Amino acid sequence: MRLKSPRSSPIIPPPPTEPPPQFCTSAAGPSATLRKVLKRDFDMASADKVPMLEEGHRKLNDELRRLKSEERPAVVEAIEAARAHGDLSENAEYHAAKERQGHIEATIADLEDRLSRAMVIDPKSLSGDKVVFGATVTLLDEDEKKVKYQLVGQVEADANQGRISYNSPLGRALIGRQVGEEVEVSTPSGDRYYEIKKIEFV
Numbered sequence: 001m002r003l004k005s006p007r008s009s010p011i012i013p014p015p016p017t018e019p020p021p022q023f024c025t026s027a028a029g030p031s032a033t034l035r036k037v038l039k040r041d042f043d044m045a046s047a048d049k050v051p052m053l054e055e056g057h058r059k060l061n062d063e064l065r066r067l068k069s070e071e072r073p074a075v076v077e078a079i080e081a082a083r084a085h086g087d088l089s090e091n092a093e094y095h096a097a098k099e100r101q102g103h104i105e106a107t108i109a110d111l112e113d114r115l116s117r118a119m120v121i122d123p124k125s126l127s128g129d130k131v132v133f134g135a136t137v138t139l140l141d142e143d144e145k146k147v148k149y150q151l152v153g154q155v156e157a158d159a160n161q162g163r164i165s166y167n168s169p170l171g172r173a174l175i176g177r178q179v180g181e182e183v184e185v186s187t188p189s190g191d192r193y194y195e196i197k198k199i200e201f202v
Contacts, residue, residue: 056155
């Protein structure tokens with residue numbers, strides 16, 4: 001099967017990081033936000049929030065708690081133990097522990113930033129005839145083979161499980177498209193073309 005005509009995938013830059021918006025926690029907040037997002041066809045280019053599923057939000061929180069309650073105290077103890085060995089200028093254990101501490105603190109700061117800008121989305125609450133974050137899309141490739149992917153956040157992405165990041169090349173190409181439209185995706189092996197056959201919110 002040869003698809004009708006290649007189309008250039010929309011270029012959607014990564015969301016800006018500042019200023020951080022408030023994280024919606026009320027029952028009414030997400031619904032209002034989602035309606036606004038859907039109205040503008042989920043334009044990720046102008047959004048500064050970080051969309052994710054509840055699963056991804058939970059993973060980030062769990063990792064943040066682990067770093068703060070386990071890794072951070074452990075590296076502080078390692079630094080104090082290394083100090084007891086004397087001269088810090090030639091103390092390899094001390095420098096390794098300080099480097100580890102820097103990595104931990106940077107990771108904590110990154111997680112806190114992402115969680116502060118998180119927009120948790122329940123795909124089942126969505127509707128419409130266009131591909132948006134959280135949608136499950138059935139595609140037909142040039143070999144008439146059907147593939148199905150759900151557009152998710154980077155935390156949840158796993159191609160082997162049929163989940164791709166909304167910010168991946170294919171994810172960007174699909175955002176805003178409708179059933180019957182074709183998308184073009186550049187891959188290391190060459191350009192690939194897909195036709196959108198079905199859009200679901202499950």
